[in-house]
Amino acid sequence: MNTLAHAGPGPWILLFPLVWAAVVFGLVTVARRARGFGRFGGPGRDAGPDDGSPIALLGHRFAAGEIDEDEYWRRLTVLEEQFGRRTGPKGRRA
Numbered sequence: 001m002n003t004l005a006h007a008g009p010g011p012w013i014l015l016f017p018l019v020w021a022a023v024v025f026g027l028v029t030v031a032r033r034a035r036g037f038g039r040f041g042g043p044g045r046d047a048g049p050d051d052g053s054p055i056a057l058l059g060h061r062f063a064a065g066e067i068d069e070d071e072y073w074r075r076l077t078v079l080e081e082q083f084g085r086r087t088g089p090k091g092r093r094a
Helices: 011-035 054-064 069-083
Strands: none
Touching (some): 054 069
16 A cells, blocks of 8 residues: 555645745836836935936036036026026025
8 A cells, every 4th residue: 555645735835825925026126126116216205306407417517617607507597497496696596
């Protein structure tokens, strides 16, 4: 007689839920990072203008020495008026 009769799937079947949980967690993590919703990113963050915005480009040009301070403030005033921000004297935010 065979003493190893079929007794069911065995204890290894308990690993399948863990494998599926790991797969789902991995997919959610990859999807969030691909869309920019990581820990410090995503909508609702209180960051300054992004690197592609005209204000950021103006700041980079000023930092590189391509334009002087007067031209920087003059152009910043125009850009902030276009984007609807309130400005004080010399184009500084109020």
